[in-house]
Amino acid sequence: MKTYHFKPTLQTILHPASLPRGSPLYPQSQPLIPRKATGFWSKNRVFPIKTLNERAAWAENFAEVSTMNPACLKLTSEQLDAIREIANIGTGHAATALAALTDWRIGMHVPRVDIVPLSHFIEIICGPETKAIGIYLAVEGDAPGHVAFLMSQEGAQRMADRLLGLPPGTTKGLGELECSALMELGNIIVSSFLVAIGELTGLTLFTTPPALACDATASILASLASMLAATGTLQKDALTIVTNLEQGESDLEGFFLYVPESQSLSTFLNALYGERPID
Amino acid sequence: MESDPLTEKITVGMAEVKICRSENSILIALGLGSCVGVCIYDPVLSLAGMAHVVLPNRTNLEEDDPRYADIAVPQLVERLQKEGALRTRMRVALAGGGQIFKGFGTISKLDIGPRNVEAVQHQIARFGLPIVAADLGGNVGRTLLFYGDGRVYVRLPGQEERLLAALGASETASPWKSINPSSLAKAA
Numbered sequence: 001m002k003t004y005h006f007k008p009t010l011q012t013i014l015h016p017a018s019l020p021r022g023s024p025l026y027p028q029s030q031p032l033i034p035r036k037a038t039g040f041w042s043k044n045r046v047f048p049i050k051t052l053n054e055r056a057a058w059a060e061n062f063a064e065v066s067t068m069n070p071a072c073l074k075l076t077s078e079q080l081d082a083i084r085e086i087a088n089i090g091t092g093h094a095a096t097a098l099a100a101l102t103d104w105r106i107g108m109h110v111p112r113v114d115i116v117p118l119s120h121f122i123e124i125i126c127g128p129e130t131k132a133i134g135i136y137l138a139v140e141g142d143a144p145g146h147v148a149f150l151m152s153q154e155g156a157q158r159m160a161d162r163l164l165g166l167p168p169g170t171t172k173g174l175g176e177l178e179c180s181a182l183m184e185l186g187n188i189i190v191s192s193f194l195v196a197i198g199e200l201t202g203l204t205l206f207t208t209p210p211a212l213a214c215d216a217t218a219s220i221l222a223s224l225a226s227m228l229a230a231t232g233t234l235q236k237d238a239l240t241i242v243t244n245l246e247q248g249e250s251d252l253e254g255f256f257l258y259v260p261e262s263q264s265l266s267t268f269l270n271a272l273y274g275e276r277p278i279d
Numbered sequence: 280m281e282s283d284p285l286t287e288k289i290t291v292g293m294a295e296v297k298i299c300r301s302e303n304s305i306l307i308a309l310g311l312g313s314c315v316g317v318c319i320y321d322p323v324l325s326l327a328g329m330a331h332v333v334l335p336n337r338t339n340l341e342e343d344d345p346r347y348a349d350i351a352v353p354q355l356v357e358r359l360q361k362e363g364a365l366r367t368r369m370r371v372a373l374a375g376g377g378q379i380f381k382g383f384g385t386i387s388k389l390d391i392g393p394r395n396v397e398a399v400q401h402q403i404a405r406f407g408l409p410i411v412a413a414d415l416g417g418n419v420g421r422t423l424l425f426y427g428d429g430r431v432y433v434r435l436p437g438q439e440e441r442l443l444a445a446l447g448a449s450e451t452a453s454p455w456k457s458i459n460p461s462s463l464a465k466a467a
Contacts, residue, residue, distance in 0.1 A: 118333065118346060119292030128309050129422070131436050136380055211380040216436040218310025219420020223379050225293055226313045226333045226391050229346060 105248030128218035135186030294346035311375035412444035
């Protein structure tokens with residue numbers, strides 16, 4: 001299953017010039033919802049949407065790229081599209097690996113690219129108090145970065161059942177064996193992610209051993225953020241790419257979070273566009 | 280208490296320093312993984328301040344972002360003093376500094392929690408403030424709730440919140456200030 005931002009409507013079929021300006025079919029020059037006012041990261045934002053799925057759908061509806069804080073990372077929309085496409089291809093391979101490993105149908109949403117300041121990093125995935133597991137791997141090589149895969153604790157238990165060949169519902173807590181299985185899962189899907197990106201761009205990328213956390217979503221994201229800050233990736237803002245993966249039949253879902261280091265962005269763009277300088 | 284419509288919730292995000300003067304406010308720090316939440320309270324003014332420290336001491340002296348312990352803590356103390364608080368009356372509670380990712384082997388990136396704790400404690404000691412209570416270290420993430428009347432609660436994932444300290448309820452509070460009896464009962 002793949003969702004698209006762009007839904008062809010009557011407006012896009014009719015040529016704009018053929019319509020009178022006052023017509024309701026005339027293309028809106030401004031989006032109906034002003035981006036600034038409804039930005040993800042505006043200070044007074046509340047969490048109007050509860051579940052992770054709803055949040056992702058909501059995000060995709062009105063903003064492909066929400067660059068609420070344009071102060072730092074200066075990328076054109078074309079460059080952001082290129083970065084998103086890299087992430088899309090990589091995550092597609094990661095989802096394929098996950099599907100092959102679990103023999104489940106895995107659906108994937110379009111990656112969401114956000115430029116997030118440190119103080120709002122924990123909001124990139126909603127449900128801050130939900131218990132979740134997070135698998136973190138650092139990317140090293142030509143384009144360093146950070147990858148994390150998050151899913152709810154129930155999801156992780158079902159995944160552990162699947163990986164260990166147990167009937168569903170067997171695993172009640174996450175012991176050493178389950179954690180090890182999940183870390184290996186993270187290792188495999190992140191490796192396929194990197195292989196795909198490496199083939200696309202011709203860069204050499206590899207991972208560090210995985211680390212696992214089992215805690216509230218906010219704590220996991222906060223720990224990730226402090227690691228990113230400690231390594232200098234998250235100076236002021238970070239470009240985060242979140243892709244929502246879900247199992248075809250059920251509500252099991254996971255989040256694939258990719259944070260390239262800022263100098264890696266230009267490495268990717270150089271690799272894609274040749275040595276054309278990035279303005 | 281959280282359903283009380285009069286209660287104003289102020290979220291202290293990562294690398295933020297916030298103070299509040301109202302007894303009906305709560306300062307909340309979500310997701311203290313390796314971060315340390317620093318709560319400072321002046322019982323006489325019922326002035327509460329919280330800093331969400333992300334990293335230990337800065338390496339580059341030109342940095343001035345409150346993500347570092349050696350900037351956030353002095354900044355918090357200074358802002359409280361600007362509001363009239365006195366260093367002799369300030370009382371401190373700390374929480375956080377855990378290490379929730381495991382299985383990383385020898386890579387030292389992950390020991391930010393203990394380093395944060397050390398840096399924050401050093402800064403608090405520099406100002407000579409008393410640490411009334413602390414819930415530090417371990418491998419859990421915490422949520423820190425700091426009520427405007429000085430009560431500090433810590434919530435672990437999937438558990439009820441637990442009283443860490445009542446910074447307002449003490450003999451150092453001035454006699455003409457009425458002390459909320461419920462906070463005393465909880466502290467006892």
